[in-house]
Amino acid sequence: MPADVIQLKRAAAESAVAAVRDGMVVGLGSGSTAALAVSALGRRVRDGLRVVGIPTSEQTGVLAREAGIPVSTLDENNDIDLTIDGADEVELGSLNLTKGLGGALLREKIVASASRRLVIVVDEAKLVQCLGTRTAIPVEVVPFGWRVTAGRLEGLGAKAVLRLGSNGAVFETDGGHYILDCSFGPIATVERLAERLDRVVGVVEHGLFLGLTAEVHVAGSAGVRVLAR
Numbered sequence: 668m669p670a671d672v673i674q675l676k677r678a679a680a681e682s683a684v685a686a687v688r689d690g691m692v693v694g695l696g697s698g699s700t701a702a703l704a705v706s707a708l709g710r711r712v713r714d715g716l717r718v719v720g721i722p723t724s725e726q727t728g729v730l731a732r733e734a735g736i737p738v739s740t741l742d743e744n745n746d747i748d749l750t751i752d753g754a755d756e757v758e759l760g761s762l763n764l765t766k767g768l769g770g771a772l773l774r775e776k777i778v779a780s781a782s783r784r785l786v787i788v789v790d791e792a793k794l795v796q797c798l799g800t801r802t803a804i805p806v807e808v809v810p811f812g813w814r815v816t817a818g819r820l821e822g823l824g825a826k827a828v829l830r831l832g833s834n835g836a837v838f839e840t841d842g843g844h845y846i847l848d849c850s851f852g853p854i855a856t857v858e859r860l861a862e863r864l865d866r867v868v869g870v871v872e873h874g875l876f877l878g879l880t881a882e883v884h885v886a887g888s889a890g891v892r893v894l895a896r
């Protein structure tokens with residue numbers, strides 16, 4: 668990843684971490700930008716901030732422990748004050764999101780839904796007029812009969828591609844599921860598509876995060892700006 672992009676991601680992450688207050692239960696997102704937020708939060712913890720982190724993936728759990736952040740589970744702390752997470756696309760205006768290119772969308776959505784405030788951290792390249800413009804929509808499916816599920820998703824108008832890992836084997840999520848990356852092109856009616864995806868048997872969850880975002884910290888060459896709903 669180019670150094671200037673990392674710098675933007677770090678700026679967005681640090682801006683969001685500044686919103687964390689003493690005593691908060693904090694959802695910890697997944698992906699490269701969320702990882703920078705975990706590092707920044709770890710620095711504040713080392714300076715005396717008291718928080719409990721709820722990781723959205725096994726990988727983030729490891730990073731959080733390494734950063735010195737006390738970690739718990741959603742079952743033990745189901746009232747999350749604030750979650751900081753990345754996104755693959757942010758729709759201007761609605762602040763609806765596409766998430767899941769990192770493969771953690773199921774736990775991310777569960778944690779986001781249990782949070783009072785979902786704060787998204789992105790560089791400005793993630794802003795779109797319409798979801799589906801930059802990325803396919805990741806859809807997490809049960810491995811059993813996944814080809815049948817893929818056929819049903821294609822019936823909704825997608826080109827569905829089974830995600831592979833860097834070793835060429837089928838990618839498996841933390842929950843042991845597969846991901847079908849579904850290209851729909853720009854999506855005019857996301858609510859309708861989300862409802863249709865929810866109804867497909869074999870779909871565990873999809874990467875359309877609608878109506879969940881409270882604010883987005885966007886880093887660009889002119890600095891960080893905050894978009895709020």
Ligand code: A5P
Nearest residue numbers: 698699700753767769770771
């Ligand atoms: C992880 O499953 C994703 O939802 C990530 O939050 C998303 O892919 C953003 O990742 P980056 O910050 O690495 O772009």
